[in-house]
Amino acid sequence: MSSTLLSRLLVLPVLAGFALTGCSSLPGGDGASGKDGEDIVTIYSGRNENLVGPVIDKLEEITGVEVEVRYGDSAELAAQLLEEGDRSQADLFFSQDAGALGALAKEGRLATLDESVTGSVLAGYADTEHHWVATSARARVIAFDPEQAPEVEKMTSIDDLLDPTYEGKIGIAPTNASFQSFVTALRVDRGEDGAREWLQALKDNDPQIYDKNGAILDAVDKGEVALGLINHYYWYEKQDEVGADQLNAKIHFLGSDDPGALINVAGVGVLSSSDNVKGATKVIEYFLSEEGQRYFTDETSEYPVVPGVEARDGLVALEKLEGSSVDLNHLDSLATTLDLLDEVGLT
Amino acid sequence: MHSPTAARPRSRQISGKPPWFLLVPGLVAAAVALLPVAYLVIRAFDSGTGRVLEVLARDRTIELVVRSLLLTGAVTTACVLIGLLFAFLVVRSDLPWRRTLGVLAALPLAIPSYIAAFAWVASPFDMSGFRGAFLVLTASCYPYVYLPVVAAMRGIDPATEEVARGLGKSAWQAFWSVTARQVRPAAAGGALLAALYTLSDFGAVSLLRYDVFTRVIYSSYRSSFDRTPAAILSLLLVVITVTIVVGESRLRAASEHVRVGGGTARTPTLIRLGRWRWVAGSTVVGVLGLALVFPMVSLSYWSATGLSRGVDTSRLVESAITTAWFALLGMIACVLLAVPVGVLAARYRGRGSAFIEQATFAGHALPGIVIALALVFFGIRYAMPIYQRTPMLVLAYAVLFLPMAVTSVRSSVAMSSPRVEEVARSLGKTRGQVLRQVTLPLAAPGIAAGAALVLLTAMKELPATLLLQPTGSRTLATSLWTETGIAAYAAAAPYGLGLVLLAVLPTLVLMKVQAGR
DSSP: OHHHHHHHHHHHHHHHHHHHTOOTTSTTOOGGGGGOOTTEEEEEEOSOHHHHHHHHHHHHHHHOOEEEEEEOOHHHHHHHHHHHGGGOOOOEEEESSHHHHHHHHHTTOBOOOOHHHHTTSOTTSBOTTSSOEEEEEEEEEEEEOTTTOGGGGGOOSGGGGGSGGGTTOEEEOTTSHHHHHHHHHHHHHHHHHHHHHHHHHHHHTOOEEOSSHHHHHHHHHHTSSSEEEEEHHHHHHHHHHHOGGGOOOEEEOOOSSSGGGOEEEEEEEEBTTOSOHHHHHHHHHHHTSHHHHHHHHHTSOOBOOSTTOOOOTTOOOTTTOOOOOOOGGGTTOHHHHHHHHHHHTOO | OOOOOOOOGGGGSOSSOOOHHHHHHHHHHHHHHHHHHHHHHHHHGGGOHHHHHHHHTOHHHHHHHHHHHHHHHHHHHHHHHHHHHHHHHHHHBOOTTHHHHHHHHHGGGGSOHHHHHHHHHTSSSOOOSHHHHHHHHHHHHHHHHHHHHHHHHHHSOHHHHHHHHHTTOOHHHHIIIIIHHHTHHHHHHHHHHHHHHHHHOOHHHHHTTOOOHHHHHHHHHHHHOOHHHHHHHHHHHHHHHHHHHHHHHHHHHTTOOOBSSSOOOOOOOOBOOTTHHHHHHHHHHHHHIIIIIHHHHHHHHHHHHHHHTOOOHHHHHHHHHHHHHHHHHHHHHHHHHHHHHHHHHHHOOSHHHHHHHHHHHTTTTSOHHHHHHHHHHHHHHHOGGGTTSHHHHHHHHHHHHHHHHHHHHHHHHHTBOHHHHHHHHHTTOOHHHHIIIIIHHHHHHHHHHHHHHHHHHHHHOOHHHHHHSOTTOOOHHHHHHHHHHTTOHHHHHHHHHHHHHHHHHHHHHHHHHHHTO
């Protein structure tokens, strides 16, 4: 037995040499990345492949631009882009939130976009320095169990959550970027002391901690908690997955100038090291075209950001939606938000 | 005929300097393994020593270190107890169906901890917090102790116990005083892997909502977009790791035993359990129920739901083939680097080889994202032609999983006596011939076991695969991540099941290799 094993072990160096000299013809081989020339647009996408893969396929077909996508977590890809520096092969960064784009812009990694691009979206949905532009928007909502907390439907402010009735019955995801953006909006809106006071009161109400919006919605749906803070489209996705009659949980928009009614965005920026700014710009233009916007509206249940494109059934148009008046460009102070969450002990 | 030898620990080494053909590849392995540490030092001290001290002194840092160490201590202790008990029951007791149970006991290794955690989260039971993290990680990690201890127990010549019996000890006393002592190095090596896995785990603790050290590192990347605090905290993790590794090697140094020859086919005396067999039997069944049956039932349930809604089969197959291919290459690279390190560590104990061995462990408790970013940093600067190509990912797997292979190689080489090699030398063989014709064949089963361990662990890897794999390729783990990213449990489950089934193969090989000893 030992001798046959040994002979097998001796084959290994040969195989390894083979591996190290390149093996692109084998499964999972290097594909097209080897020929990254001027005409291919390489996208680092922090948005999920299942969500944006189809729209990227479509844009290749319509615009004729050849695209390669690497998927990952937005923040991890931002860290990767920062480590790669000027040698990066990425042309476009497609982020789940404005924060990761802001972090790259701050380090000078994003090129300035043409004003015709940033000007084509609704006011307030592009970076004022033209480093990035939103492609779709999402609203913070309260998911609730209509049996346990029917009165949520009448709420207009997050202060209503501090009622002792909800002790131990609120679901939040404090490590999730969407909750942290909300807390940043809270800080911008009410100042550091006001935000600390609210968070402390929330903590005293013993909220249940989850790691994702989806987990909160599941908990609300099962009745484990009475209500939870999530993004609106999780509810639409869940409805599409299980069917409208199987979904017990409902959602409520606060519909007022309140940090709990924050509207956040997904967006794109072109890398300053890109060798294909032209192609990358074409990709952005497709995302902002009527067809691209319809995709985000119908398939991912988000809000379109271009005037004239209607939102999904049951959603109030973005222009008319009463939401937090906090400027998204002021949501780049996440580090301070984290310190505050640490201080209060919500992590 | 093999004769039992209770050689004294200090005579285990070979005198003289290690040969170049071990030292040079050993140093290469150490250099590769230290890449992440080098990166962390560059990143951490980028913004000055003041910042480093400030991050380290935060109350939360200290609190989370304590929480991490508590979890690690509890999981490791439980793993050692379960691993030793199971190995004893399978190899040395008269427990009914012990062969079948012995194979089943290794299988939780095939279930990634994040999948086990997902099974609990998707269930009606509330397992969040410490108890859930403890249960899931213990279930995932005890095979790290169980497998090497089984191998060590099977490898021990029954003659040593027979001598003890001849001196008037009972079967149980003989087992306790002879065999139990001899498996200590194997148990300590396994406990080390379990401890480092627990420290580095992110998936299970985040799903089960237990706040530990790795979560601060991740949240530092994910929400402050600041790589400096993450690097500083990661360096702290390296310091903790090195402390644990050095502690383990001291423990091991005090208790290594060797014998001459490759092993006998004789079965040792079985210890009768008597009325304890029911207690032992129900313990085994209980642990397997929690560690294996429950997650598999949950995963099968969700897979059935997912498959009935239609799953892209070609994507599933493509992901499985890619997973196997990447993991196979990673395994080969790991074994090639681990053989010189393991032989050096077992045979030439000195400052140099101790450094090389411990260096390969330094980054083993780092979360995958840190290793991945380190390789992004060095890869794009110094290895652009292979950046985001297969060789780069293989290198990442080598850095991540080298210690698993090193542990296996070292402990299997250490169990054979250097005297055999000296005899071969005296018969005129060169040192290279001795290595090829004597040392490695004797250690082959252990090396194969290490290779299988790397293979099945590499299949489960996610963060480094996402950042470094060739553009456009998909593995089972990345597909699973894509599906769970939008909370589609049912759609994700078939990939999870595929991953477990693929990982069962190397696990069975692992068992077979060791049973064949």
